Amino acid sequence: MLSFVAQRIVKGAIVLLAIIVLNFFLIRLAPGDPAVVMAGEAGAGDQIFVTQLREKFGLDRPLPEQLFLYVKGILSFDLGFSFRQQTPVSKLIMDRLPATLLLTMTAFAISLLLGILLGTLAARWAGTWADTAITVLALVFYATPLFWIALMAILLFSVALDWLPSFGYETVGANYTGLAHMLDVGAHLIMPAMTIGLFFMATYTRMTRASMLEVKRLDFVKTARAKGLSDNVIQRRHVLRNALLPVVTLAGVHSGTLIGGAVLTETVFAWPGIGRLMYEALIQRDYNLLLGVFVVCSAMVLIFNLVTDLVYRMVDPRIDFAA
């Protein structure tokens, strides 16, 4: 198992390097650079100012040299400096990462637990009104745009009912501590986490239902039934466990992308996470920050893929690490 993990880490590092090089050139293909953006914001019609900024950011150097310096920095765990925010990129990312992890992991847990539960129930009650209700509900959440769910939730729970805060990570200025702080953050977390969670929940519900119905028809389930095992045991030990393999695969892919993929939700709910940081870096052409976020997100995807492979092995012992 150790050699498997080591092998994957080496492969992951190569993929990461390729991603860095590709992204380095890709983001420079977009028109506009940080100097033009900052000169624009400063209301400066002064070419000297733009030239000075380009020199300061190192944008006047040849592209290969800029890439070499960037990769050299990465190798010593230096993600560079955001000239726009006048702060090291790693600090900006580390400041925002906890909020994103809290949001996405909560959303992920909600979606996975509810999705598997509802999918299992739908499969078990296949063809009944309960199955139809769950399937329709999943379809609605899957088809509805995230931002619309978010805005409707704000209108209902914040404006009309005044139950939940509409924006932010915590109540600014309240200075809560301990349990009160946790509850405050929890209240702020509910709507954004549910907004993301409901979409993915719909995916897992449909996937679990379809997969369970397929597994149910297989011979080993008939054998288990012939052995006289109870329906509950068959569903849990034989059907669900095998049906979860595609769900685990999908969840592995989602968990990585969720880190940088909560842009819309973080924007609507003013959640101070990394998705927003990435979006802002993009519209401000803050190259170092944008690349830094890409590096972290890519690393997360690679790590989550590795974890997915390990979970696979636990769910299905037939899968061999050597393979």
Next chain:
Amino acid sequence: MLKKIVLGLVLTCSASVALAQEQKMGGVINAVIQPEPPGLMLAMIQNGPTQMVSGNIFEGLLRYSPKLEPLPGLAESWTVSEDAKVYTFKLKSGVNWHDGKPFTSADVLFSIEMCKQTHARARANLVQLEKVEAPDDLTVVFTLKQPFGPFLGIFEVGSLPMVPKHLYDGTDFKTNPYNNAPVGTGPFMFKEWQKGSFVRLVKNPNYHVKGKPYIDEIYWQVIPDAAARSVAFETGKVDVLPGGSVENFDVPRLSKLKDVCVTGAGWEFFSPLAWMWLNNRAGPTSNKKFRQAVMYAVDRNFAKDVIWNGLGKVATGPSASTIKFYTDDVPKYDFNPAKAKALLKEAGYNGEKVRLMPLAYGETWQRWGEAVKQNLQDVGINIETIATDVPGGNQKISDWDYDIAFSYLYQYGDPALGVGRNYVSSAIAKGAVFNNVEGYSNPEVDKLFADGAVATPDSKRKEIYDKVQKILVEDVPVAWMLELQFPTITHCKIKDLVSTAIGVNDGFRDAWIDK
């Protein structure tokens, strides 16, 4: 012999009379800031959000009344020599930086040198400065190469912020740790910045204006989505929506809510003027008659009444009506599609494609782009809309790669500071965004702007600027659209938030909460 032109103290007294209601101490103001400022060091970053927050922390030598008259700031009085070349500022005594060190003339000298390096607008404003001296701790003497009419107009906090010499001298400005924990002389001190969430400022207990500020704390809250900002205001989570915080179509709705006050004041200095760049170099827009046709073809009243919900004013020319030396005695362009068609015919326009680039600043601007496209198509112009984001748009404009492009610029109170830069030949320089990117060149206009900046007295300047406005409106180097109005929306319990020509950008030193 020095002739005393203005004694600031008199103006201070009159300004104080205006704020006659009984102020109450204490309380917290929650205000929206959007987008999040990239930094708070005003001498190094000059974008809008930075000034809005840092205008509470830093101060300039002067402030300005809504009529653009200079008011005392860190300078308590000033005199101008008879030849209008020597300006002597007396600094206020007893002013300390937030860290307790005294503010002196050495800080002024240092700030000027620093801003010349880091502040593009300050560098341009100080172009006529020959030398600056500090004969004592509380006196600063500016000597100009030649008289510069708007010189007394360049000292507001965003244009020339005072920086603590003892914290910046000899350091690498861009990595100075005080950039993110700024130290100023202003009414509020920097306390905390949770990136992505809020900036917290607290009252400066040793502020040099006795009894001020009235409020204890300000939280500038970062809420990136316009609809979410409206909800935050509606639900009482924020008290102040500075101009431009919400989409324009939300303003009438929010204005009608109970205990909500709206003011368009506080933009007199900036006077944002919206126009469309018309590329004077090539294509149909290089023809004066075509440009005039554009002016007749666009229904600017519709834009004001429908797209901007009645906010703003139709522009008559290159100067906003709120800045100095404005005149409306210029050729008029009403909405007249028939005349536009006739001019297009005279111009020999043969249906070539014309690219129109709206401004990527949100829904209102997109709708405006669509309306103008329809207006121009109605008179027979073959319009192709170019979609881009803000950096992409800026790049295209600075590369002169456009035909018609929306923009809006601040005018900074005086044509020599914020108008001439868009029309004089010397400001044609590829690679920068807000100079003469349309490529208009007229030696007579160049001379008039050059003369207007250095002429004395003001009556002479007015004569010059009247003339240049007439020429420009006849030539239509750009299509002037609207004098924009960005209303500040507050809960009515917040009083005296806007008291000067730069409004909420000037800090909340006069604001108080009627509990």
